Amino acid sequence: xxxxxxxxxxxxxxxxxTMNVRGETTQTETTNYTFANPDKPxxxxxxxxxxxxxxxxxxxxxxxxxxxxxxxxxxxxNDEKAKGLKRITGGQFHIESVSEDNALVISRPLxxxxxxxxxxxxxxxxxxxxxxxxxxIGSADMGGGKATVSHTGVIEFKGIPxxxxxxxxVTGLLEGKINVTNISGDMDLNTIEGNIILTDVSGDITAxxxxxxxxxxxxxxxxxxxxxxxxxxxxIDVTLPSGTRADLVMKTIDxxxxxxxxxxxxxxxxxKEDKQEHSTGSFNIGFINLFPNSVTAHINGGGSEINLxTIEGNIxxxxGK
Amino acid sequence: xxxxxxxxxxxxxxxxxxxxxxxxxxxKHLSECEKCAKELASMSEMWAxxxxxxxxxxxxxxxTAFYEKLETWRAHTVDESLAEPVRLKRxxxxxxxxxxxxxxxxxxxxxxxxxxxxxxxGIERSATPRRDVAELRKEVTELHGMVTASLLNQSSAxxxxxxxxxxxxxxxxxxxxxSLLLLKLNSDSNVNVRLAAVGALSGMSDxxxxxxxxxxxxxxxxxxxxxxxxxxxxxGLRETRAVEVMRALSLDTATNETVKKHARWGIQQLL
Numbered sequence: 001x002x003x004x005x006x007x008x009x010x011x012x013x014x015x016x017x018t019m020n021v022r023g024e025t026t027q028t029e030t031t032n033y034t035f036a037n038p039d040k041p042x043x044x045x046x047x048x049x050x051x052x053x054x055x056x057x058x059x060x061x062x063x064x065x066x067x068x069x070x071x072x073x074x075x076x077x078n079d080e081k082a083k084g085l086k087r088i089t090g091g092q093f094h095i096e097s098v099s100e101d102n103a104l105v106i107s108r109p110l111x112x113x114x115x116x117x118x119x120x121x122x123x124x125x126x127x128x129x130x131x132x133x134x135x136x137i138g139s140a141d142m143g144g145g146k147a148t149v150s151h152t153g154v155i156e157f158k159g160i161p162x163x164x165x166x167x168x169x170v171t172g173l174l175e176g177k178i179n180v181t182n183i184s185g186d187m188d189l190n191t192i193e194g195n196i197i198l199t200d201v202s203g204d205i206t207a208x209x210x211x212x213x214x215x216x217x218x219x220x221x222x223x224x225x226x227x228x229x230x231x232x233x234x235x236i237d238v239t240l241p242s243g244t245r246a247d248l249v250m251k252t253i254d255x256x257x258x259x260x261x262x263x264x265x266x267x268x269x270x271x272k273e274d275k276q277e278h279s280t281g282s283f284n285i286g287f288i289n290l291f292p293n294s295v296t297a298h299i300n301g302g303g304s305e306i307n308l309x310t311i312e313g314n315i316x317x318x319x320g321k
Numbered sequence: 322x323x324x325x326x327x328x329x330x331x332x333x334x335x336x337x338x339x340x341x342x343x344x345x346x347x348x349k350h351l352s353e354c355e356k357c358a359k360e361l362a363s364m365s366e367m368w369a370x371x372x373x374x375x376x377x378x379x380x381x382x383x384x385t386a387f388y389e390k391l392e393t394w395r396a397h398t399v400d401e402s403l404a405e406p407v408r409l410k411r412x413x414x415x416x417x418x419x420x421x422x423x424x425x426x427x428x429x430x431x432x433x434x435x436x437x438x439x440x441x442x443g444i445e446r447s448a449t450p451r452r453d454v455a456e457l458r459k460e461v462t463e464l465h466g467m468v469t470a471s472l473l474n475q476s477s478a479x480x481x482x483x484x485x486x487x488x489x490x491x492x493x494x495x496x497x498x499x500s501l502l503l504l505k506l507n508s509d510s511n512v513n514v515r516l517a518a519v520g521a522l523s524g525m526s527d528x529x530x531x532x533x534x535x536x537x538x539x540x541x542x543x544x545x546x547x548x549x550x551x552x553x554x555x556x557g558l559r560e561t562r563a564v565e566v567m568r569a570l571s572l573d574t575a576t577n578e579t580v581k582k583h584a585r586w587g588i589q590q591l592l
Contacts, residue, residue, distance in 0.1 A: 130510050143500060147508045162470075162497040163504055188478040188511070204479045208512045224366060225483045228513035232545050232577070249520075253549060253579055294553075301355045305486060309516065311545055311579050 030065040036099035041123035041185055043101060047130070048093075048108025049175045051115040051194070056122040056182035062104055063119040064095065068112065113176070125185035125203070129174025129192075177212070184219070195234070209234060213313065217320065218244070226305040235313035238306070239320040245303030248317065251294040252310050259317040263297035323350070324357050331361055335368055367468065367487075466495050473501040478511040485517040494525055503534050512544045519550040523557075532560050540566045545577040552583050556590040564591050 035042035038060045046052050050068075087094065093114060094107045108114045120126075145160030158165050177194040180187065180201060187205045189196055195212035198205070202218060204225040213234035220241055229236050235255070240246070247266075250257050308315050327350045333339050334347050351358045469491065472484025485505065488498050502525075506518040519535075526532055532555075539551040548570065555563040570576050571584040 142504065142507065147504070157504070157508075160500070160504065162500045186477070186479050190511070206478050206482055206511065206513045225479055226486045226517070228482060228517065230513055230516060230546055253583065302359070307513070307517070309546055311549060311577070 026067060026069055028065060028067050030063065031095070033062045033064065033095065033097065033104055034060065035062070035102050035104060036097050037102050040102055041121070041125065043103040043125040043127060043185075044118060044120055045103055045105045045127040046108075046116060046118070047106070047128075047174060048114070049110050050108055050113045051176040051179070052128055052174070053115075053117045053179045054126060054128075054181070054183065055117075055119050056124070056184070057119050058122070059119070060121055061119075062121075062124075064106065065117040066093070067115040067117070115176070120183070122183060123185050124183060126180065126183065126187045126189065128178055128188070129190035178207075178209075182219075205229070213237070223304045223306075226307060228307045228309075230307070230309040231313055232310070233312045234310065235316065236308045236310050237316040237318070238308060239318040240299075240306075241321060242319045243300060245300040246298075247302050247305045248297045248299060249294075249305060249307045249309075250296075250315050250317070251308070252313065252315050253293055254312045255310060255314040257295065257315045257317075260319050261299045261317055263299055264302070265295060265297045267296070324354060327354075327357055328360060331364055334361070335365055367465070462492065463495070466491055466498050469494075470497050470501055473498070473505060478514055481505065481509065481511070481514050482517055485514070485521045489521045489524055499525060499528075499531065503531075503538070506535075506538050506547075507541065512546060515542075515544065515547045516550055519547060519554060523554045526554065526558055532558060533562070536560060536563045536566055539563060540569070545580045548577075548580045549583050552580075552587040556587040559591065561591050564588055567591075 042062075044054070044062060087096075093109060094105075096105050096107075097103070098105055106116060106118070108116070143161045145163070146158050147160065157163055174190060175192045175194065178189050178191055178196045180189075180197070181199045182201075184202045186203045187198075187201070187207065189198075189205070189207040191209045191212065193211045194209060196207050196209050196214045196216075198207070198214075198216040200217060200219045202220050204223055204227065205216075206228040207214060207216075208228075208230045210232045211234065212231065213236075214229055214231050215237045216229065217239040218241060223246075229238065240261075248263070308317070327347055330339065330343065330347060334344065339347070351361060465487070469484050469487040472480050472487060475481055475484070485502065488494055488502060491498060494502075499522075502518050502522055506515055506522065509515050509518070522531060522535065526535065535551060535555060539548065539555065542548050542551060552563075552567060552570075555567075567584040567587045571581045571588070576584070
């Protein structure tokens, strides 16, 4: 039972119709929005296809600029026939404020590529794209109950012991690059094809890309929750402040792992209590071996977990300032 | 030995009820002792999680069950002038989590609510009032399990990852936590959450039914990262039932090339 409130704020439209070499037009449009409760840190969710650039700034509004090749971005808000009606769902470009979550949801078509450039207050949390489902369309039997993935992109749980019956939508895959700068909120980032570049970030983060590289530069350490960065085909390059206390869990199948941090390796068999401390000055891959090509190490005495996993790429953990 | 003594004051330290001198003494120790600093961080974290849990709407049957429990509790404490947690505190209880519970009443209320919710959800538990430390400790473990379960049900992927991290600290995760971890592994849309679930389940895979579920998960999984994590785990466990699934993966044209190689490696380990 979501009640959608109309986004209020100043709406300024700037049309910049420019011709590029191939004679196609690039349409750019900028609109300002405010969160339902601007005094609290909000969340920006971005779904659909196209590149995403998010930059933190010292302000309270969310400034969204869209860029698309060829034609004007069709928003559902400027549909005359829909006046007085509430939008239920759809595939057009759409921005909506969800007051319960203090969130601004930017939905883009999955077929047309629309790039968005968003300026947000520093503390904003981000949810960009959603992950890929564990399984194709089908169902799984679990303890007498069933989890079903429907063709409409909804997972339904029914009759599973200890789990309430529920339906969770899983649509909204994102294809495109993700570029985030200067944000201290939490982030849940997912893309299919595209690099993820995070610069001067400091929140709790989970990020996954299938075909791209990942480059993350942290502004400061001190995370309270585990951080997860994973890629199938790309490199993972992380720069942590030199004093960061963390437990690093690193795994690559075909690649190498590099670092200039002094690491204390330990054996991770899944549970904290089973940790056995090893201290070695040199970085010696493959000496821990329940699993191949996987190492776990404390830096600066250990702390919150940072997980770095890739299949085909390399992992770089660099000492920052 | 000093660490032990310092740790017994953590609950009051977090609650802010120490005098400045005691506070300084603890802070001095924390700056020198990493282990204690870590312990305090983990306790504060758990504390904060407890505060963040959104209360569930109790159903009518839960309400009845809760009041029945409350009555049983009352019947056994009526002859004592002190509430049980306070009595335990005076007798020099050393488990910091239990002492944390003893510090403030709102927490006890929160704990009762959570335990009540659990009772309503049909989790099997003893109806007799807890008397000794071992049972209280068990209760705290259950509470930890419930915090974990609550986090695993959150809509934010970051909170679910946190729940999985907490589940790994459970010495004996209950069926609820295990079922939720398997559910995350089988159906969570976030690849990193599924990867983390494999990691957590690897520490709990001594149970035969968990192993069977892991084999089934491998046959359904679509992300190469999670497939490889499962192959590594099952090969490490010497779970021969996984051979057929690995063979099917290595022959499927849709499988990622590295995963195919890895599946063949896994089969070699198991044969």
